[in-house]
Amino acid sequence: MAKADVWMPLYIGDYLSDTMHLTTEQHGAYILLIMAYWKNGGPLPADDSMLAATCRLSGDAWSIAKAVLVRFFNVSDDGMTWVHERIDRELSGAAENKQRRVIRAQKAAEARWGNDAKSNATSMRQAMLNECPSPSPSPIKIKSSCNQQADDAKPNQERIDYGAITQAFSDHLAALPQPRDMTEKRKRAIRSIVKRGGRYAEPDFFARFFAYVAKSDFLMGRGAKPWHGCCFDWLLKPENFQKIIEGNYHPEDDNA
16 A cells, blocks of 8 residues: 555544553553554564564563553454454555545546547557667667576675565564665665675575564663664664674573
8 A cells, every 4th residue: 555654544533532541651552553553554463572562662561561452453363463453444445545546547547548549659659660670689688688697697695685675674673763765875784794695695584683683672772771773774784783693782592
């Protein structure tokens, strides 16, 4: 759904009528949960460490809040996800509204241009082909073939799925500020890690790395002195990344 990370509907009257019994901390935790649900586009994983991280609560505080907040959700039959029926309805409605807008736009374009646009485009394209026939063999095809060979020869770090990495960050660290764009600077930082080889070049390394970060009270701002400087770019800085994988921000028995 378009711009799910930019807005979400919040009906204040309905919300307050359902949540008047919550404490201030529980209100904050519930809001963070439903925002993560909306941004994720569906159910939340029933994983206490991830849910606690989303709410920015310590394990003990989450265990207390969970007993109250779980009542706003339905736990799936297999116990793997938390489902929120109201948000699912809103997500479905938003998707339907988007589809209706697309259809209206298509009909408006057809009403304005009719079949002339299609016939004109076809005739102009054919005319250009007649006047400027393609050489044989087609240089485009040769270029495509060469590009494919070049792609096949690229090392692993040049075939990185950056989209999967940002999605893994969103899945495991929804409570942290989310990167909007995969800039060249961020790609360089990721490539420098992948170039280390070994486990760092494995496709699921960053998912495991972000899940490891989520376990740190300090990095998630759950410590005695909350710190909120952790973000996508901070984690990938070489000096910070090295400290994290060496376990500097985790208990001694929980190394990366």
